[in-house]
Amino acid sequence: MPYVKGKKVNPFYLSRSWKDKRLEILERDNYECVMCKAEGRVTTRNDAILEIDHIQELDDYPELALVDTNLRTLCRTCHNKRHGRFGFTQQKNKWADDESWD
Secondary structure (H helix, E strand, C coil): CCEECCEECCHHHHCHHHHHHHHHHHHHCCCECHHHHHCCCCCECCCCCEEEEECCCCCCCHHHCCCHHHEEEEEHHHHHHHCCCCCCCCCCCCCCCCCCCC
């Protein structure tokens, strides 16, 4: 099984069909995190790392691996929250150090 940064990677994620579908979904979602967008924020590839989420998990529903309605674009933070992963860092607010209007 292939490894990326010391972790085992499902060979599916290295396939040409996945790489092509991933780009298709990113384009469909305008390179924006759909969860951030639903909360009124805009998070694009310029702000964060974007990942493709399987709504119905790949391990449980391999037949949905490449089905458009089962895929969505998420920023890494939202993807980690969705899967309950700990240790992720919040995205830096790019306006935090901008001038203030006191």
